[in-house]
Amino acid sequence: MKLFIDTNIFLEVLLGQANERDVRSLMEKIVEHQFFISDYSLHSIGLLLFRRKQHEIFRQFLMEMITNAVIIISLSLDDMGSVIEAAKRFNLDFDDAYQYVSAEKYGLILISFDGDFDRTERGRKLPSQIPGS
Numbered sequence: 075m076k077l078f079i080d081t082n083i084f085l086e087v088l089l090g091q092a093n094e095r096d097v098r099s100l101m102e103k104i105v106e107h108q109f110f111i112s113d114y115s116l117h118s119i120g121l122l123l124f125r126r127k128q129h130e131i132f133r134q135f136l137m138e139m140i141t142n143a144v145i146i147i148s149l150s151l152d153d154m155g156s157v158i159e160a161a162k163r164f165n166l167d168f169d170d171a172y173q174y175v176s177a178e179k180y181g182l183i184l185i186s187f188d189g190d191f192d193r194t195e196r197g198r199k200l201p202s203q204i205p206g207s
Contacts, residue, residue: 075107075204078177079144080186081115081169083201088123088131093187093201100185100201104143107204112176113148114169116140147180164194 086097123132140146149157153175160178161171170190177184177196184191184198191198 076110076180076182077107077204078110078112078147078173078180078182078184079115080173080184080188080198081118082187083185084111084115084119084135084139085122086187088119088135096201100204101139103204109144110147110176110180110182111140111144112173113146114172114176116146118169147176149176149179153179160194164190166190166194 083097083100085091086093087101119135120132123129123135149172156175156179157168157171160166160174161168164171164174166174167190170188173184173186174191174194174196176182183204184196185201185204186198187200188198
């Protein structure tokens with residue numbers, strides 16, 4: 075499966091939050107699935123960790139996850155019209171609309187804890203809903 079991993083999925087592990095165990099189980103399936111992240115998510119994670127003075131955690135995240143296992147995708151200026159339309163159509167904030175359009179453009183299954191995606195046509199899946207071997 076080709077899985078688009080939303081920002082909040084990675085933050086569960088990086089910040090030691092409640093669903094960390096489910097996310098770690100998903101990450102163990104990296105051999106069976108292709109993982110994708112948007113450039114927006116990557117920058118958002120960096121912004122949050124830098125604000126918390128956790129520069130080395132960001133470096134470790136880049137080295138362990140991004141460099142070896144996750145494909146970074148981005149939207150072009152031409153895609154911004156689709157972001158605007160998704161935001162209006164599904165009542166999404168910019169970040170959610172960007173993520174939604176990214177998953178849609180590349181034909182990916184959106185993995186997120188954010189219930190706002192439940193209002194969309196593509197919906198979302200939780201980490202625990204992804205089958206493994």
